Amino acid sequence: MFLRRFTDFVLQNRVQGMATAFVSAFVPIIGSISILIAGLVTLRKGAFEGLLVLIAATVPYIITYFASPPAPEQALLAEGILGVIIVSNVLTWMFAIVLRRFSNWNITIEIAALLGVLVIVLVHLFNPDIQNWWASQLSVYFAKTTDVVNKLKATTDAAQSAPSEAQIQAVNTAKRFATGFVAVSVLFNALLQLLIARWWQAAIYNPGGLRKELYQIRLSHITGFAFVIALVLAFLGIDVALDMMPILCMAFFVAGLSLLHSIVSKQKIAWLWLILIYMGIIWLFPLSIVIIAFIALVDTGFDFRKRFLL
DSSP states (O other), X not given: XXXXXXXXXXXXXXXXXXXXXXXXXXXXXXXXXXXXXXXXXXXXXXXXXXXXXXXXHXXXXXXXXXXSOOOGGGHHHHHHHHHHHHHHHHHHHHHHHHHHHHOOHHHHHHHHHHHHHHHHHHHHHHOTTHHHHHHHHHHHHHHHHHHHHHHHTTOOOHHHHSOOHHHHHHHHXXXXXXXXXXXXXXXXXXXXXXXXXXXXHHHHHSTTHXXXXXXXXXXXXXXXXXXXXXXXXXXXXXXXXXXXXXHHHHHHHHHHXXXXXXXXXTXXXXXXXXXXXXXXXXXXXXXXXXXXXXXXXHHHHHOHHHHHOO
């Protein structure tokens, strides 16, 4: 079995693990496997061994950036992408340490959400004008998009180049959640990388173990209480609370999916129920995220698994 042989190779000693992660990071299609190796090594061998592989998996991106610097007009975007990669990799390593220590996805997700909330608070604390900054950035983006569309249509009418009422409204809405969306994107990417690394570990050393772990995600009463407070503050229009909503909703959405999977798994035609659930999520998106997050919020108090799965 290739996966088993490859796993044994990267775990045999640190040099082989670091070298494999370093080389694979340069390959565009399979480059993401480098951070998965770091996650696996962290889960199996601990923080320090994982840190060494993390460095080997991240340095190639920095080398590539400085070896072929982007054009001035693309520098900001390239720096942002590089920053996201580095932060996501570091967070994957950190969350792997937590998961190795506690073997509990509840704690891992709660720490990820807490970290995201703290970042949001700090951003608003040190840059109270962050929403206006996002408004300017989004306005520029919409202007460029409109310009490209107009060129494709071969239109030069100035009225068509001006921002529409819908665009202005979209900018004013998006700016209130933009920092939260960026934060949740980075956190989600890190957790997804950790999930794949955990699957890799379970496939080799504990078949079926990951499914049991994912079926038991239920956030704590404290996290639920914090979510309720944030919801109230967001309803009152508090900017920092609005920016927290993407992070908290995603955390409870994951917990809600876990609950639905654990309940459906007891049914005779579980596969059909899952298809219907995911079709509903896609059909009602993004409202479905809120609905499932609210189900998970209620579950923090009522514990539906205990009530319906015994």
